[in-house]
Amino acid sequence: MFKNYIKIAWRNLWKNRGYSSINIVGLAIGLACCLLIVLYIHDELSYDKYHVNKDRIYRVINSFEENEKLIRHDVWGVAPIGPALKADFPEVKNVVQFSGVTSISLKNNEKVFQEERVFFMDSTAFDVFSWKVLAGNPTTALTAPYTAVLTASTAKKYFGNENPIGKTLEGGLAAGRADPGLYKVTAVIEDVPTNSHFTFDALLSMSTFRKALPDYFDSWGYVDFYTYVLVSDQFNLSNFNKKIPQFLKKYSASSEGKYNFNLEPMLDAYMHSTAGRQPGVTGSVQNLYIFAIIGLFILFIACVNFMNLATSRSMERAKEVGVRKAIGASHRNLILQFMFESLALVFIAALLALLLVIILLPSMEAFAGKHFAWSSLFNLTTFSIFLGIVTITGIIAASYPAFILARFKPVEVLKGTFKTAAGGQFLRKGLVIFQFGLSIVLIAGTCIVFSQLHHLQHTNLGFQQDQMLVIDYNFDNEINKNLESIKNTFKRDKDVIAVSSSRSVPGAFFPNAGTEIESTEGKMVPLAPALFEVDIDFIPNMGIKMVAGRAYSRDFPADSAHSMIINEAAAKLWGYSNPQDIIGKRFAQWGKEGQVIGVVKDFNYLSLHNKVEALALRLEPWSSKFITIKLQQANLPETIARIEKTWTGLAPHIPFNYTFLDQSFQRQYEADYRFQRIFTTFSGFALFIACLGLLGLVTYTAQQRTKEIGIRKVLGSSVFGIIQLLSFDFIKLVIIAMCIAIPLAYWAMGKWLNNFAYHIDMQWWMFGIAGLSALFIALATVGYQALKAAKANPVDSLRDQ
Structure with missing residues (x-):
């Protein structure tokens, strides 16, 4: 009987090639779409699960309050919290801390690159995280100052096929966290998996940071550290939370009553965290739900189409059913036959879907921003899900036509009085x-x-985006000492309109600064606005408009020491709905005191996902990291070539790393x-x-x-x-x-x-x-x-x- 089912199924498929093709192609596309979405969702949900102790790793979420108002809720926090947790909580077995992401130029002979994904990290990193070490001793790799751990691709970039262990890289200024020096390569690890909530190309020892700025590691006010803890097997988060108030009371004198924290599971970091200042990218649960729903709908539509196309041909097979029943075919046999035919179509569609996915898989990286290896398609979890989908799809899609066709009454069919319900x-x-x-x-x-x-x-966005060339020289001291001369050299180019420098540009990293400004009642009110450290030319060069007061000016030498400009959002935050009213008010910020001399119109220095928050623009060109050059439209490639040549003559020790502001901003x-x-x-x-x-x-x-x-x-x-x-x-x-x-x-x-x-x-x-x-x-x-x-x-x- 089974052999007979195969023969009949094959004959019907071949006889109705057009119908069968439409049916198979429709279902195959549905299954392929569903499988691709499963791959995408599975990858999104796999973040950080490669760590051996993934369920026991938590991270500190820091909260900062001013005047009983929560002003920041960040992963980025203070250094003393780490040792204090290790000392006061026996359930905390280990602590690892690392800095905010650092950019640093590294050099080996003639090979010079500016690395943008670098962290200063504790020597306990490999006791907590599970990165595979290819060479070197992970226990001691990050112990001594000026030691470095490289990923395999970074090591190859500098040393080729040579063994890098024990060799040195000449490192530049590390974003103010360490002075230039020679970094000894002590270990090489596999490239960090892409399904990590933070990735890097190199790790530098935290002792290097501590050696340069030891006071920061005892300060409950300086924010520059991520803190992760490894807890015991018996750890209970609820019980831990009950101990936090007493812990904070113990350290309240140091934190001035403004600091609070909680622990967040590392497995929630990518998909479920709401904290700011993340060490890497984050995902979107909402988008996963949307894609999952679309995938289910596509599969459901494909099943419906399969059934509709099958039943649409039911009249063609009605007489076949009538004759079969008249000569003794049972209801069960007919159901099995039609189920087998439909399942055969589903099986062929599943094979075609797999082929489509295999063909499309290499293009998924450019399309979805993810790289899927062949192993991701055929691993146990993904393939089991796909088999389950195919099985359920086959049963659902095949059952309806089979039961409908098998239910035809032979007398009505053969008399020609058969009608559909x-x-x-x-x-x-x-x-x-x-x-x-x-x-x-x-x-x-x-x-x-x-x-x-x-x-x-x-x-x-409230600032000039187009034709703005941004050169990143990473705080180089030699350049900052000669900024005015370098700017004037660039200005002599016929296609250069204006030049400015700054520590931050829209869309790039910026710090927050503890700032006091005189309120309407005459009190000094402390808050922590975002901070752009800029030169005199930054505001006009960026096309930022003034709404009150004036911009920084060379006509006022005191601006460098006793003046500050804020945005409209900051004026409102300090209680001034009319920006003009805050002009002349006293301020104190990071050792500088004076008066607010101007208010700029709010501009979107972050993406449009975020409201414009309070911002202070501090005149401090010697803290600059970027030079921004406003260019004319004409001869752009030739202009860039000339600027690169000029840069090489001015700063041969720094690579010509440039972007255009509109492009870098759009990366958000x-x-x-x-x-x-x-x-x-x-x-x-x-x-x-x-x-x-x-x-x-x-x-x-x-x-x-x-x-x-x-x-x-x-x-x-x-x-x-x-x-x-x-x-x-x-x-x-x-x-x-x-x-x-x-x-x-x-x-x-x-x-x-x-x-x-x-x-x-x-x-x-x-x-x-x-x-x-x-x-x-x-x-x-x-x-x-x-x-x-x-x-x-x-x-x-x-x-x-």
């Missing part, structure tokens, strides 16, 4: 409404995502662009599969009304009239889908837009485009099949079949 028609129409409702939601979502990202690209939206690409692509696949489903229902309806169409043509009905007859019912279904989908899309995309502090307002045309697009696609799909039915020979239609 009304319930089945309602079910299929309901599924079409669901399919196109989802499609309209996805089309509207795509329009809104594109509009929001266009808004991000073209919103006036990489995750949003990645979301756009994934969302749009899978939306397109969902729409395509929905069209296949509609094609199935149109085919089914045309078959059911074959004789009616023949009679109408004989009686004089036109081709257009027949098309109109068959299309009208489906147009109604799409209109119903629009009525359901548009409010749903409005609600869902409103939730997504709330992730941005500055976002577009949803317009009616976005939903209009979605509805009309779905309507047009439906008309094209229905029209093709309706035209085919309308042009059929009425003699063939009326012949008894």
Whole structure:
């Protein structure tokens, strides 16, 4: 019997090659999309799980309050918390601390690179984290000052195939955390896995940092450290939290009553943390839910299409069922036969889906920002999930057609009085409404995502973005000593409009500064605004507008010691709704005292995900890291070549590391662009599969009304009239889908837009485009099949079949 099932299944597949191809391709695309989404979600959820002690690693989340108001809730915190936790809590078995990310130029003979992903880290790093050591002793690798651990790719970049252990790299100024010196390579580790919430190319010993700035390690006010702890197997977070108040009371004199903390599991760092100042990138749970829902919907649509296309051909096989039953075939045998045929299609679709995924896998890195190795596709978890999806899909997709076909009554079929049940028609129409409702939601979502990202690209941020060349020289002392001379040299270039220097530029790292400003009541109120350390030319060069007071000026020599400029948000934070009223008020910040001389218009120095927060612009050019050059439009490549030549003559010891400000600022939206690409692509696949489903229902309806169409043509009905007859019912279904989908899309995309502090307002045309697009696609799909039915020979239609 099994052999007979195979023969019949093969004959039917071959006889109906076009139908089978549509069915297989639709389901294969659905399964492939679902598998790709599973790979993406699995990778997102795998972050940091490669660490052996992953469930026992926590990190300190630091909270800072001013005037009983929470002003910061960051991972980035103070150094003394680490040793204090180790000393006061026996359940804390080990502590590792590392600095904020550091940029440092490293040199080996003629090979000079500026490394942007470097941390100063404690020697206990390898007791807590599980990075694979390829060479060297992990226990002592980061013990001595001026020692370094390199990743394999970094070691190869400097030393080629030579053994780097014991060799030295000449290191420049490390972002103010250590003086230049020779770093001895003490260990090499495998490149940090990409599914880590922070990654790096090199680690420098924390003792180097401590040697340069020992006072910072006892200060409860200096913030520059990430603290991670390894706890015991019996650790209970709830019990630990109960001890925190007593711990803080013990150290309250040092922290001035402003400091608080809690522990966060490391496994929550990437996907679930809400703290600021993260050591690396973070993910979005919301986006995972969106992709998971899209994946399930695509799979569901594919299953529905499979069933619709199968049942749309039920009339062709009705007589086969009648004859088989008449000669003794049992209900069970028929179900098994049709189940086998459907499962065969599902199996072929699954193989095709795997092939599609294998073909697409290499392009996923550029598309989704992730690298998927072949092993990720065939590992136990992913492959088990895929097999489960295929099995469930096969059972669901195969069961409905099998039970429907096996239920046909032989007497009715052979007499020609067989009719399909009304319930089945309602079910299929309901599924079409669901399919196109989802499609309209996805089309509207795509329009809104594109509009929001266009808004991000073209919103006036309050500063000059275009043609701004930013050179990163990493705080080099020689350059900072000769800044004015270097700037004047650049100004002599015919394509250079203006030049300035600063420690930060919009979109780059900046510190926060403890700052006191005189309030309206005459009291000195302490807060901690963001800080840009700039030169005199920064504000005019960046095109930042003044709303009160004046900018820094060479006409006022006292500006360098006794003046400060803030933004509108800072003025409001200190209680001045009118910026003019804060001009002349006293300030104290990091050893500098004087008066507020100006207020700049708020500009978006961070991405539009964030509201503009309080900012102080401190005149301190000798703390600069960047030189920003405003260029003319013409001859850009030639201009860059000339500037590079000039730079090499001025600073041959520093690589010419440059970016354009608009490009570097837009990097903050990489995750949003990645979301756009994934969302749009899978939306397109969902729409395509929905069209296949509609094609199935149109085919089914045309078959059911074959004789009616023949009679109408004989009686004089036109081709257009027949098309109109068959299309009208489906147009109604799409209109119903629009009525359901548009409010749903409005609600869902409103939730997504709330992730941005500055976002577009949803317009009616976005939903209009979605509805009309779905309507047009439906008309094209229905029209093709309706035209085919309308042009059929009425003699063939009326012949008894």
